[in-house]
Amino acid sequence: MKKLMSLFLATTLLTFSLGTSVSASDQVSKDRIQIPSNTVYSLDTKGEKLGKSANFDSSSVDIKSMESNGADSVSLSGNVMTSTGEKEFQLTGGLKKAGYTDSLIVGELKDNKDNFEVVYFGIDRKPNSNLALLRDKFKNDDTVVKLYLLEKNTRTFTFLETDQLNDKLHTDQMFNNSGSFEDAEHTDMFWYGKVFEPVREETNDGLTTFAASLASGKSDKTYTAVYNAGVATITEKMTVRAYVEGPSSLSGGSGDFTTKLYPLSVSTTSNVGTVNSKTSGWRMGVHQDTTLEAYTAPGDVIRSIMWDSSYSTLGKLKLNVAWGLSVPNTGLSFGVGYTNSQNIAAGTLKVYDNSGSSKVRRSKLTIPKSQRLELPSHSFDSVIKVGHYSTPKQKTLNLKFTYYISNIQDNYNAATGPQTHNLSFSYNSK
Numbered sequence: 001m002k003k004l005m006s007l008f009l010a011t012t013l014l015t016f017s018l019g020t021s022v023s024a025s026d027q028v029s030k031d032r033i034q035i036p037s038n039t040v041y042s043l044d045t046k047g048e049k050l051g052k053s054a055n056f057d058s059s060s061v062d063i064k065s066m067e068s069n070g071a072d073s074v075s076l077s078g079n080v081m082t083s084t085g086e087k088e089f090q091l092t093g094g095l096k097k098a099g100y101t102d103s104l105i106v107g108e109l110k111d112n113k114d115n116f117e118v119v120y121f122g123i124d125r126k127p128n129s130n131l132a133l134l135r136d137k138f139k140n141d142d143t144v145v146k147l148y149l150l151e152k153n154t155r156t157f158t159f160l161e162t163d164q165l166n167d168k169l170h171t172d173q174m175f176n177n178s179g180s181f182e183d184a185e186h187t188d189m190f191w192y193g194k195v196f197e198p199v200r201e202e203t204n205d206g207l208t209t210f211a212a213s214l215a216s217g218k219s220d221k222t223y224t225a226v227y228n229a230g231v232a233t234i235t236e237k238m239t240v241r242a243y244v245e246g247p248s249s250l251s252g253g254s255g256d257f258t259t260k261l262y263p264l265s266v267s268t269t270s271n272v273g274t275v276n277s278k279t280s281g282w283r284m285g286v287h288q289d290t291t292l293e294a295y296t297a298p299g300d301v302i303r304s305i306m307w308d309s310s311y312s313t314l315g316k317l318k319l320n321v322a323w324g325l326s327v328p329n330t331g332l333s334f335g336v337g338y339t340n341s342q343n344i345a346a347g348t349l350k351v352y353d354n355s356g357s358s359k360v361r362r363s364k365l366t367i368p369k370s371q372r373l374e375l376p377s378h379s380f381d382s383v384i385k386v387g388h389y390s391t392p393k394q395k396t397l398n399l400k401f402t403y404y405i406s407n408i409q410d411n412y413n414a415a416t417g418p419q420t421h422n423l424s425f426s427y428n429s430k
Contacts, residue, residue: 033168035061037160038133039082043150047196047228050133050157057083061147061160070173072096072181074107080116080149080158087115087151095123095174096184100268100277104130105178106188111149119157120148120191123171127161129274131190133230134161143171150195157195186279186408190236190268192229193281193409200226201407206239208423216245219421220264223282225407232272236409238282238374239264242401242421246386249428254303254387257425259292261401262379278375281409285372288404288418294384295332295362295398299391300429302360302384304351307344311378313371318343320366321350325358328389334400338364359389369404392430399423 038056040049049055063078077090093109107121124130127137127144138144143166148159166172187193206220222239241264246257263284268277284290296302307319321344324337344350352360365382373380386397401421 032065033063033164035063035160035162035164037061037080037158039156039158041084041156043155043157043195045195045197046199047192047230050230051228059083059158061158063165066165066168068169068174070170070177072174072177074109074121074169076147080151082156082158084156088113089116089149091118091121093118093121095178095181096188097178097181098130098189098277099183099279100189100275101126101130102178104189105174105181106184108185108188114152116149116151117194118148119150119194120146120188122146123169123174125175126274131192131229131232131234131270131273131275132161133159135231135272137161138163145169145171148191186268186277186281189277189279190234190281190409192227192234193407196227196229198225198227198407198409200224203405203419208421215248216243217423217425218243219423221419221421223405223407225281225409227409229270232270232275234268234270234275236268236280236282236407238266238280238405240284240403240405240419240421242399242423244397244399244423244425246397246425247427250386250388250430253430254385255427257384257386257397259382259384259399259401260379261290261292261373261403261421263373263376266375280374281407283372283374283406283408284403285367285369286404287369287406289369290367290371290373290380290403291401292365292380292382293334293362293400293402294364295334296386297395297397297429298329298331299389299393300361300395300397301328301354301387301389302352302363303354303387304349304385305363305365305382306347306349307365307380307382308346309378309380311371311373311380314367314380315346317368317371318345319368322364322366323352323360324362325356326361327357328359328361329391332362332398334398337362354387354389373403386427386429388429393428394426395429396424396426399425 039059059082067075090112098104103126105123109118208219227234243260247255322338322341
């Protein structure tokens, strides 16, 4: 009897154990999903290999778990399986909305396993209008999850584009909530700069023009960087304008000259799809100070100077204003003779003392390099009051804007470096 009871207990325990094992295995299989992907080995720095499907090697991404409740964060873990082996990933990070379209949400994800750089994570409701590596694989009203991974310390690039993750990631709910998401950084929307160099970069100087009837003048420069991204060619541009307006003749012995330095236009466009963003990787500032220098013709003086900016961060700063004293009728040039300086807040009038035998005929405003101008809403403005002192005749106010241009996508492209705009404004001094 004891033997029969022992055999019964052993059989029951074995049956229970097997049942538990099968149940756990079924649960793992239910959560797990394997997605076909493509891998490009020894990815070139100009992106030419991504433009030809013959360079794509079949691989797969085995996603073991994912977490998202439709809010502004996501988590994915699993393995990338290629012909050369298998590597784990554990991706976590926040989600943001693409400013140029309401059809795209992008992620700023990191691999906690430190095996991959997350080049791009996007949830795309217009997969063929926005940037894609598998063009026309999906209908343009499908919702497609795009994940591009670069294996660290290699040029092994694996990417997937799939419509199999929408339910698991609650993508409909994400788009319903996306109005409250933060705006995405340019580099998270336009990922190519993380892995490629531009195929072309250039600086084009526009004409410096003055319109006598409008008493104004401008100088434009356009900076361009062109990238390959699969079959697409992407062009990033920024046109910078230096502008001055003032009186054709001093009234009552003085006149106000208004200056402005700002991005006139900024864009990122593609020859494929309908990408047209009013952002780019171009920045003014960042690496060096931005300055405005001014000096008068012999016989005139600078009576006061004031700066302002429509860029709110600048408005909280005190910019440095420097000036130098000169004999009223001597010739001057840029870059020398600033013997005094003071920090002044936006909208504050700096009035110069011209009571001595030497007069203030040169001045310089400096924006610290920590500040950057990158959108048309960002500007550096000033008002320079010029006064007549002696020698009535036609004279010029000489202006020089200096700034450092760079592209966050590629800090070492050919267009990067210090740039200047020189303007000479003619007026009647009496």
